[in-house]
Amino acid sequence: xxxTRRQFLSTxxxxxxxxxxLPLRAAAATSQYRTALIGxxxxxxxxxxxxxxxxxxxxxxxxxxxxxILETSADEVRDxxxxxxxxxxxxxxxxxxxxxxxxxxxxxxxxxALNTIAAIRSGAHVYVEKPTGHTVxxxxxxxxxxxxxxxxxxVGLHRRIGPxxxxxxxxxxxxxxxxxxxxxxxxxxxxxxxxxxxxxxxxEGLDWNMYCGxxxxxxxxxxxxxxxxxxxxxxxNGTLGDWGVHWLDQVLCWTDEKYPDRVYSTGGRxxxxxxxxxxxxxxxxxxxxxxxxxxFKSFTATWEHRxxxxxxxxxxxxxxxxxxxKGTFHMGWRDGWTFYPSNERESVVHExxxxxxxxxHNMQLLWNDFLTAIEKRKRPMADIEVGHRATTxxxxxxxxxxxxxxxxxxxxxxxxxxxxEATALLRRDYRAPWHYPTA
Amino acid sequence: xxxxxxxxPVLIPTFAMPRSIAxxxxxxxxxxxxxxTTVASAENWPCWRGPQHNGISQETGWNASWPExxxxxxxxxxxxIGFSSVVVSDNRxxxxxxxxxxxxxxxxxxxxxxxxxxxxxxxxxxxxxFEGGPTSTPTLHGDSVFTLSxxxxxxxxxxxxxxxxxxxxxxxxxxxxxxxxxxxxxPRIHDQKxxxxxxxxxxxxxxxxxxxxxxxxxxxxxxxxxVTFKLQDRWVMALGSGKSFLAVDVETGTExxxxxxxxxxxxxxxxxxxxxxxxFISSGYGKGAALLEMNxxxxxxxxxxxxMRNQLNSCVLLDGHLFGFDGDAGVSSSLRCLSWKTGxxxxxxxxxxxGGLMAAGNRLIVLSDQGELIVAEASREHFLPxxxxxxxxxxxxxxxxxxxxxxxxxxxxxxLVCVDVRPTAPASSQVDQTP
Ligand SMILES: NC(=O)c1ccc[n+]([C@@H]2O[C@H](COP(=O)([O-])OP(=O)(O)OC[C@H]3O[C@@H](n4cnc5c(N)ncnc54)[C@H](O)[C@@H]3O)[C@@H](O)[C@H]2O)c1
Numbered sequence: 001x002x003x004t005r006r007q008f009l010s011t012x013x014x015x016x017x018x019x020x021x022l023p024l025r026a027a028a029a030t031s032q033y034r035t036a037l038i039g040x041x042x043x044x045x046x047x048x049x050x051x052x053x054x055x056x057x058x059x060x061x062x063x064x065x066x067x068x069i070l071e072t073s074a075d076e077v078r079d080x081x082x083x084x085x086x087x088x089x090x091x092x093x094x095x096x097x098x099x100x101x102x103x104x105x106x107x108x109x110x111x112x113a114l115n116t117i118a119a120i121r122s123g124a125h126v127y128v129e130k131p132t133g134h135t136v137x138x139x140x141x142x143x144x145x146x147x148x149x150x151x152x153x154x155v156g157l158h159r160r161i162g163p164x165x166x167x168x169x170x171x172x173x174x175x176x177x178x179x180x181x182x183x184x185x186x187x188x189x190x191x192x193x194x195x196x197x198x199x200x201x202x203x204e205g206l207d208w209n210m211y212c213g214x215x216x217x218x219x220x221x222x223x224x225x226x227x228x229x230x231x232x233x234x235x236x237n238g239t240l241g242d243w244g245v246h247w248l249d250q251v252l253c254w255t256d257e258k259y260p261d262r263v264y265s266t267g268g269r270x271x272x273x274x275x276x277x278x279x280x281x282x283x284x285x286x287x288x289x290x291x292x293x294x295x296f297k298s299f300t301a302t303w304e305h306r307x308x309x310x311x312x313x314x315x316x317x318x319x320x321x322x323x324x325x326k327g328t329f330h331m332g333w334r335d336g337w338t339f340y341p342s343n344e345r346e347s348v349v350h351e352x353x354x355x356x357x358x359x360x361h362n363m364q365l366l367w368n369d370f371l372t373a374i375e376k377r378k379r380p381m382a383d384i385e386v387g388h389r390a391t392t393x394x395x396x397x398x399x400x401x402x403x404x405x406x407x408x409x410x411x412x413x414x415x416x417x418x419x420x421e422a423t424a425l426l427r428r429d430y431r432a433p434w435h436y437p438t439a
Numbered sequence: 440x441x442x443x444x445x446x447x448p449v450l451i452p453t454f455a456m457p458r459s460i461a462x463x464x465x466x467x468x469x470x471x472x473x474x475x476t477t478v479a480s481a482e483n484w485p486c487w488r489g490p491q492h493n494g495i496s497q498e499t500g501w502n503a504s505w506p507e508x509x510x511x512x513x514x515x516x517x518x519x520i521g522f523s524s525v526v527v528s529d530n531r532x533x534x535x536x537x538x539x540x541x542x543x544x545x546x547x548x549x550x551x552x553x554x555x556x557x558x559x560x561x562x563x564x565x566x567x568x569f570e571g572g573p574t575s576t577p578t579l580h581g582d583s584v585f586t587l588s589x590x591x592x593x594x595x596x597x598x599x600x601x602x603x604x605x606x607x608x609x610x611x612x613x614x615x616x617x618x619x620x621x622x623x624x625x626p627r628i629h630d631q632k633x634x635x636x637x638x639x640x641x642x643x644x645x646x647x648x649x650x651x652x653x654x655x656x657x658x659x660x661x662x663x664x665x666v667t668f669k670l671q672d673r674w675v676m677a678l679g680s681g682k683s684f685l686a687v688d689v690e691t692g693t694e695x696x697x698x699x700x701x702x703x704x705x706x707x708x709x710x711x712x713x714x715x716x717x718x719f720i721s722s723g724y725g726k727g728a729a730l731l732e733m734n735x736x737x738x739x740x741x742x743x744x745x746x747m748r749n750q751l752n753s754c755v756l757l758d759g760h761l762f763g764f765d766g767d768a769g770v771s772s773s774l775r776c777l778s779w780k781t782g783x784x785x786x787x788x789x790x791x792x793x794g795g796l797m798a799a800g801n802r803l804i805v806l807s808d809q810g811e812l813i814v815a816e817a818s819r820e821h822f823l824p825x826x827x828x829x830x831x832x833x834x835x836x837x838x839x840x841x842x843x844x845x846x847x848x849x850x851x852x853x854x855l856v857c858v859d860v861r862p863t864a865p866a867s868s869q870v871d872q873t874p
Contacts, residue, residue: 072703195563200616222619358770
């Protein structure tokens with residue numbers, strides 16, 4: 001479904017959503033936030049376009065470690081808004097020189113903590129992409145630093161505010177699916193074995209040392225940049241750390257419980273094969289399939305992903321099933337939500353998605369919510385705490401997968417109980433000169 | 440030039456036609472048309488963008504008025520995942536695909552779709568952000584077929600038997616960087632050279648032995664196929680590299696000029712189009728297009744705008760008008776006609792988002808990304824479809840091929856369909872065109 005911005009606004013208004021951004025937009029001429037973007041790749045530019053469309057931002061700086069991406073992104077900003085942002089290869093220099101009021105962070109995951117904390121400490125409000133951290137303690141530090149500041153910190157979990165997600169949550173909370181005892185999150189795609197791709201010299205104009213940053217240095221490979229870092233565990237946490245965060249957040253959005261008390265995960269690369277990393281070539285190293293089990297008090301939630309076989313035996317490849325006494329509720333993406341009553345005489349209930357295209361998201365709503373939160377000095381919809389909780393669950397799943405055993409989790413103190421080895425893996429050593437963040 | 444003539448339902452077998460005879464035939468055909476007889480000429484399609492390297496076929500007389508149910512489908516085959524298009528010569532068809540991390544070069548009977556031979560080698564599917572598989576098209580020359588993989592495997596095979604004459608990996612052999620999505624330009628035969636878009640400004644190979652004649656700086660290649668033309672008495676090759684469009688002397692590989700042309704991911708994939716001393720270049724990712732005026736040492740920009748952004752496939756130039764796809768797949772894209780001279784948009788049609796196209800006579804043959812095959816008048820006034828039919832399911836980003844009364848279309852997963860557009864009856868439903 002392709003909606004123009006105007007259609008989109010009117011449909012979402014019709015659906016009864018508070019369009020918190022509108023009054024702000026009317027005031028657009030009067031004040032504009034000095035806005036900067038760190039990580040000017042695919043998603044970063046998607047967010048920045050929303051910022052420009054909301055007309056409350058003047059883009060003062062762009063940062064990326066690729067000179068080519070910087071040049072083309074600055075070109076696009078000039079085209080879209082007439083702003084002439086300065087470009088930076090080092091985010092610290094950008095923060096110091098431009099003193100932005102709003103910073104968008106859309107770097108690969110291993111950079112989110114350092115970028116976000118530096119931006120908050122420089123006095124900016126931050127819109128940071130999910131997952132919040134690459135290890136649990138990073139995410140905790142981000143949360144703590146945000147709480148000790150005046151900054152509004154929004155995490156890019158646009159599903160919190162997307163129209164069909166909100167109405168679906170209401171459907172569930174109204175009890176229309178009955179009592180829910182089990183939840184199943186999933187993301188499936190097709191694929192097969194993986195052969196290594198040759199390493200190559202670092203492309204001209206790419207600061208690979210800065211790209212790797214706090215993560216271990218490895219040879220450059222076009223499978224990593226752009227966008228491919230998701231499936232390299234030094235930079236990200238595979239599908240669970242990517243898609244999983246969105247669906248875990250949907251579960252946390254629905255339940256009154258704040259965390260599970262036990263997490264177990266298993267999986268691997270039975271199809272893609274053993275990871276390869278040597279001087280000549282490399283493969284990705286994220287699992288091609290994984291199951292994670294989250295034990296909550298009143299229900300069990302499972303995650304599963306497969307990067308092979310697709311999922312044609314079912315109606316959908318992605319989303320979250322809520323199993324209730326009255327039937328199965330599927331929260332999907334482009335396919336909206338659907339409720340399949342267990343009583344076959346009752347009819348299926350469906351609501352279509354209302355997404356912005358391309359890429360199927362609801363960032364306009366989330367960005368407007370961010371602006372409102374700044375204006376009204378209140379917590380945004382997908383506050384850092386929300387992002388931190390969802391991210392933590394994905395990271396615990398990855399940790400259990402790595403160790404091959406269950407983790408008992410004390411969510412109140414955010415500690416793993418009785419497992420020093422696992423506890424040590426809530427953080428990782430940074431490559432010099434970078435220092436692991438603390439609050 | 441290999442030409443197959445078809446006069447009414449009678450086939451004149453393929454033969455290599457010297458120029459003088461071609462000239463003669465021109466007369467004969469004109470005469471026949473004057474006499475009111477239906478005449479059609481068929482054409483082979485030996486390489487990417489066809490015999491003239493411009494995406495335009497000289498074939499005439501093919502059927503563009505299809506019944507409600509669509510044109511007859513002669514056969515379907517499965518050729519593996521990829522975006523390699525189809526080349527045809529002497530009733531044999533060649534394309535490539537990937538299955539189980541193996542690239543396979545296939546030779547099929549162009550009439551029946553039966554596999555005549557295949558040749559496979561290990562090659563990663565390379566499905567980063569798309570289905571993956573080979574993205575270049577085989578090149579036919581003499582008794583050989585030349586193929587280039589995304590990872591640098593360059594092979595010369597016997598066209599009839601599939602036997603390997605020689606095979607090498609040009610990336611490994613020269614230590615040349617492989618661009619993000621692998622090599623996508625098809626090999627181009629020029630004189631006694633096999634020209635590749637490998638390295639910053641290409642590479643030349645001896646087609647007899649596979650040895651390297653010259654190579655260029657070790658920087659990212661682009662994804663276009665080299666185009667050759669004569670500029671002020673010397674043969675020049677132009678291509679899109681990672682960061683520019685540029686021209687080199689075919690003989691020596693010496694660079695003549697570069698026009699910086701940066702796109703977000705270093706993707707310059709549409710072939711430059713040359714007319715006289717002017718060259719049209721275009722890329723997607725918001726970049727746009729320009730008309731350049733060339734001489735042996737430099738270029739001037741005649742015009743530049745963002746109104747034709749060829750992300751995947753090239754435009755065709757017909758009678759001073761460019762026809763092609765503007766915009767990125769899945770974002771906002773449409774079919775467009777642009778004036779060569781001024782860059783002005785003459786029309787836009789949003790009913791087809793993206794895809795590939797070629798031309799035959801003054802007809803466009805378009806395969807939309809949704810698998811709809813469309814024949815349209817190449818009009819500067821508006822988009823004028825004459826026939827359209829859904830022939831494939833799933834993503835189609837590969838340019839269709841018309842050869843000898845058949846249109847070959849494929850999708851990303853490797854379904855290949857042969858659409859029969861041979862003239863059915865001597866009158867009525869044919870696309871006639873005087874040569
Ligand atoms: N919320 C969503 O729906 C959604 C969707 C897609 C992506 N994302 C998130 O957006 C983020 C970016 O993903 P992407 O797909 O755009 O990746 P990408 O690879 O396209 O872009 C990342 C960019 O960051 C740059 N970069 C790396 N290190 C840097 C540094 N130290 N300083 C500045 N720039 C640096 C890279 O050069 C690259 O251009 C990720 O965290 C991802 O999870 C979220």
